[in-house]
Amino acid sequence: MIRRYRVGWLFTISGTPIQDATVSVEDGRIVAIEENGVWPDAVDLRSWAIMPALVNAHTHLEFSNLEAPLGTEAMPFPQWITEVVRYRQGFGEDLAVERAHAIRNGLQQSASFGVGVVGEIATLPLLEASYDRSQVHVVSMLEVLGLDPERAAERIVQAETHAGYPWSSKLVTPGISPHAPYTVQMEIVDQSAQLSQKHQLPLAMHLGESLEELELLEKGTGPFRVMLENMGLFQAEDFPGGRKVSEYIQHLTSAYRALVVHGNYLAEASSEVLQQFPDKLTVCYCPRTHAYFHHPTHPIEEMLGQGIRVVLGTDSRASSPDLNLWAEVQHVHHAFPDIPAEQLLTMVTRDAAYALGLEESYGTIEPGYQARVAAFAVGSDCPDVLATMLAGQPRLWDLGAGLNELDLATA
Ligand SMILES: [Zn+2]
Known part of the structure; x- marks a missing residue:
């Protein structure tokens, strides 16, 4: 059956906003968009x-399941990583069950903030039940981590299995994530990129995140070296020095799609590669996580000015107070008021969907696309709808599910 909704404002992202539009939905997909109220039976959502x-x-x-970020604010990044490793080790024997509980909890939290798709870094063991009954589409990017070549090779095999896993939910698609330059060797980055190309998987890698990372790559020294030594993982031949983040980004150009996660510290050579491969490369800025570590101003404005695609992420609750992506948008809006509001909307919809390889189903409102939308209560006579949205908080609606399923409370 076709369901119709008459809304006050429709931000399709693919075109200019439409005031007083009717959206028609069938089988969970949008089938038509019309201006003004041509359908008397449409559900009235004009506020x-x-x-x-x-x-x-x-x-x-x-x-x-974390109540607050790990460590303390402005803690040196390698020390925070040590806290993350310790937290993971604190999981009991039922690691997979506890993890599944946290993931389901995270998906519910995401939905409550209007998020319909997450680029999620997955670690093993992973239960099928982790993604059960979620309204949120999960791009499950298997983490590949390990400086030891044997262990890393094993992870590549697991990533290929993960890429072909027959999830019972249609809302799960695979991806791959070589973790970071201090936890994987370049050969594994290359193999991950090849797997990404072969199976058309989105790839994500933490890059240019901290000055300590740059020091380890350039000189083979610093707090990351100490951290790896303390873990018994440091081998001098793995970090001979003279290496730059831009080399990793260059290697990622052989992937199908690659997200450069953070990019807090990227030199000109990195920007050049990012500009050369806009069809493949995207930078993911995680604003409140960036603020938690007190990094200097993120180069988002320069990147956008250079035509580099930048999207937003919350990162995890180990470094962010919650999974509220709209709070990240608000953070950027306050920190960088010159970035047009329309561009912020595009960053957390169409551009992010592209980076995750989902541009044919998510990120815009047009016929053929998923009918899950972010809805804002703006009132029936709103003088500045974008400003009201930016000050507000969206909720996730599945227009395919019918009126009773929509949370219409405005409080
Ligand atoms: Zn991350």
């Missing part, structure tokens, strides 16, 4: 503005 469901390009849902 609402809708846009595509938000796409959180980067998170780690296994940390979603």
